[in-house]
Amino acid sequence: MYFATYKYKGIEEVGVVLKDKNTIIPMREIFKSLDKKTPATMLEFIDLADDELIDDIKNALGKNTYEEIEKEKVKICAPIPYPRRNLICLGKNYLDHAKETIGLPGGSDEIPKFPIYFSKIADPAIGDGDIIKKHSEITDKIDYEVELAVIIGRDGINIKREEAEKYIFGYTIVNDISARNIQRKHGQWFKGKSLDTFCPMGPYIAHKSIIDFPVELDIMCKINGEVRQSSNTKHFIFDIPYIISDLSKGMKLKAGDIIITGTPAGVGLGFKPFKFLKPGDVIECYIEKIGTLTNKIEE
Structure with missing residues (x-):
């Protein structure tokens, strides 16, 4: 199943996306049929969405007929517009990307032996089709990272690698937009990656039940139709079970936390x-x- 946050007739809601039909079923309709209180946001839904509830929703979709809203009639938002905490990010988690940054000013000349963690503010994250501000007064070196x-x-805390999948709700796309000159000036990555609109996210959350584990997915980024990045998540230096287990050592991961897993070569x-934007x-x-996930730089 796919889940979306969207605006319809001025109201923000959560829904189930039927990709084969290009329609959305409002979550309120499904929860009404289940005689349950409707979650107001995606974060509230994730808090509730254990395996039993996901099965109930699947069964309800198979048995009942619901209102279906055409996607063309809604505004797709970031799935989690206001994350509870900063996004947790990984730097240099693809070998080819780590190699392409060797020798660059402000970069490290080593392949990571341990995950490089940092955080990124999204307040809010922007959605599919939204405009990324150019912030021309402070940067002319805006970069993309799928x-x-x-x-x-x-x-969960102190999660074992073999139990990592149990703690995952699903997956989405984040474009980790970065102002490279600000990164270099400050000697770290937080500020240059946290400017307003620098966190496009979406368009949907794919529930973990539709993606095989371990996760091996093709990943690509195009700029004006030109392929710049093309890889597969099987090329992670540190895979998802390692990341979740390592992060959770002594630090509680919470429902709704967003971990972005690094970008391949081609930035x-x-x-x-x-080739900045x-x-x-x-x-x-x-x-x-x-x-x-498609976005445009402010003109």
């Missing part, structure tokens, strides 16, 4: 000369079995 995002489904910073550029971030 990344698989893991959505945590329940609280603008990796080209000679650099320009006003009007269209960025398409694709991940197999999830969809395509």
